[in-house]
Amino acid sequence: MILPYALRLLLLCAASYFVVYCAASLAVCAAVPAVMRRSAWRRPRREATLLAALRLLPLLLALFAVAALCVPGYLRFEPEADAERAGVLSILAALCGAGIVLYGLTRAAGALWRSVRSARDIRRSGSPIRLDGEAAPASVLDSDSPLLALIGLARPRVVVSRGLLSALSFEQFDAALRHEQAHRASCDNAKRLLFLLAPDPFVPLGRLEALERAWARLAEWAADDRAAAGDPRRALSLAEALVRVARMGCPAAPCPISAQLISDGSGLRERVHRLVELASQPAAPVNPSAGRLLPLSIVTGVLVLAFACQSQVLYSAHQLLEAFLR
């Protein structure tokens, strides 16, 4: 098929996105069993970060390939000559790539829209309340179900039901609130949205879904640890709050992108036992390397980008993509 300059660039972007996305997804799928075997009991935060990074690796690599290699290489080395021929394989790959991107965007946009609408409804129907440590007022819902959740993306807010407020003691509610604040500090809702942007191209393997489930479990553990902050009494209060809420029944999630105190009862036993263990043992020292992870990632990203912008690298990448296009 003969395509003009701009359309060829679009085709190249979509096709290279598909190839890199699938290759990276396959590599992540292969790595999942080994990663899941690692013990995360004592260091859930680090392991949760690792799992989230692995889950998002295909998306990040594919975006990097398109933004840092494909587009600059094409604009720099492809002469704006007449239209050129594109092969069937590259057109098919481009269609699949566009399909993956559109599906991811649709999922994320749908979840975002439902979340925004739910958050608006909750704010309208609930009454505002000032909570300790909360910059924005939380919303209290007139409901008997034991709801405590963090909703929203940019400025996540706490939603709490009257049923839960009346069921928990002051210490228990304080610990539960700290748990939700820990989810906000870890940007867990934003990560959930990013996961939606990166659909699993190998659904029958079920590996990326398993990775997501494992991440969700570890994110809860990490939030528990952060809420307890090495205080045995607070760890115990949080465990008591979890059991009290579970006894009242787990409510449905208020919106697709939200963090709840208990999303379902499946991991309750593990969480309570971990908190009891936290209450028995002195707090583990905070790993200083965890705080350095973000700056380290940024520096690595900049270095890789600088390398990719090298003329020779761009030219090689362009040649490779040209061969693929034909």
Added chain:
Amino acid sequence: MDGQKCLYSSGFPQQAIPHTIIGLPMNRQTTPATPAGLGPLELRVMEVLWARGESLVRDVVDRLQNTLAYTTVMTTLDRLYKKGLLERRKLGRAFLYAPRLSPRDWERKRAGDLVAGFLAGARPGRELLVSCLLDAVSEYDRALLDELERTLRRKRRELQRRSQP
């Protein structure tokens, strides 16, 4: 093999459930596979084949320590083949039999057939199954929560004792 035995020897007491209730046809000769309807001898033969893999009738008889006649075992194997649980190929004048499902797959299919049978059956049967499952789950939940609460109370007492001078 012990682990495998656990998988297929524990489970629903299939003998106690009539086929009409679980929604399976009564004429088992014509159905491809009805794992829920295995008799004790058929189950023993299946266990031998899962342990040994592909076997001749003689191998199965030997493994059963000659407690059964050759023809009885042959008939049982033939019946299992007709039920679709075994596959066979000719070796000279004899047949070599091999299981078509692993113990785990068989157990899953058995449970699936049982549940599907209930759900496809008459309304009371369906509701009975769902209500039994819910009862079992909520009973488990209650027991789990009681246990967790006891642990927490014990821990709270420990903490209070430790904090007292």
